[in-house]
Amino acid sequence: MRFILPLGAFIFMVGLLGFGLTLDPKKIPSPLIGKPAPEFSLNMLYAPNEMLSKKDFLGQVWVLNVWASWCVSCRAEHVFITDLASRNLVKIVGLDYKDQPEDARRWLKQFGNPYSASLMDIDGRVGIDWGVYGVPETFVIGKDGNIKYKHIGPVTKESLEKEVIPAIKALLG
C-alpha cells in the first residue's frame, strides 16, 4: 500500500518522459501558418535580370521549396520533390537559400530541375521573412496568398503522400 504513491509518481514520470521522446525539438511550429505569405521580390536563377514577386502567384495554389546546393538532406529530398512535380498538381517554386547561382545551376543540372521557377535568396533575407531556420523547408500557399502548410526538414515518401499532397488537394478543392 505504501508503495502506491511512489510507484504512481514513477509511472507518471516515465509516461511524461516517454511522451517527450516522441517530440522532435528541432521542429519549431511556424507562426506563419494561416497568415499571408511574406512579400518578396527576387531574381530568377535562370533569368538573373527578371524578378518574381508574391503577386505573380496570387490566384493559384503553389509550393515553395527552400533548398541549397550545400544542403545534404536536400539531395535526399530531391527525388520526392521531382515526384511531386511529375504529378502536375501545382507549380513548385524553388527558393535557392544562401547559395551561389553557379553552384545552384550545377546542382540542378546534375540532379534534374523539378522547379517551374527558381528564385535566388543569396543573402538569406527572404528566408528570414519566411521564418526559414534550416533547409529544406516546404511551404504550401493557397490562392488567397496565405500559407496553409509548412513541412520542416526533408520531404519523405510518407510525408509527401500523407501531408503535402493532401494539403495541396484540399486547396485545389
Next chain:
Amino acid sequence: MLIKRILMRQWRLSLIMGLLAFSGLCVASVESYQFKSPQMEAEYNQLIGELRCLVCQNQNLSGSNADLAKDLRRQTHELLMEGNSPDQIADYMVARYGDFVLYRPPLQNNTLLLWLGPFVLLLVVIVLVFVKMRKKQVLVAPEQAAMEKAKQLLSEPQEK
C-alpha cells in the same frame, strides 16, 4: 639557478599568452558593428542575449557561430539602426519564428502552465506537508494519553 628562473618565467608567460589566444574562441559573435549611441549598443547586446539561435537549440544569438545566428545578428543591428525599439525587434522575430525565439516566454494562455506550474507544485507540497504534520499530531495525542495511563498503573501498586 638564474637560468632556471628565467626559463620558468618564460614558460609562465607563454602559458598566459596561449590562454589569451584561446580565450578569443569563447566569444562567437565576432562582427564589429557600429552603433549610433552606447545605449543602442547596449540594446543590441541585450537583444542578442535574449533571442534564441533556432538551429542550435540552446544557445542565444550572441553565443552562436551558426550562419542563421550571424544573419539574425545582422538583421537585429539593421533594425536598430533604422530606429526600431527592442520590443519591436522582438515582435519582428516572433512574427517569423514564433515564441520559441524568445528565451523569456511571454505570459499567455499556452504558457500559463510554464509560468504558474512551479507555484502550483509548491502549493501542493505545502498542503501535503501540512496534512502529514496534522496526521502526526493526531497519532501523538493517544500515545501521550497512554503514557499517562501507564504511569498511573505503574504508580498504583506502590500506594498499597
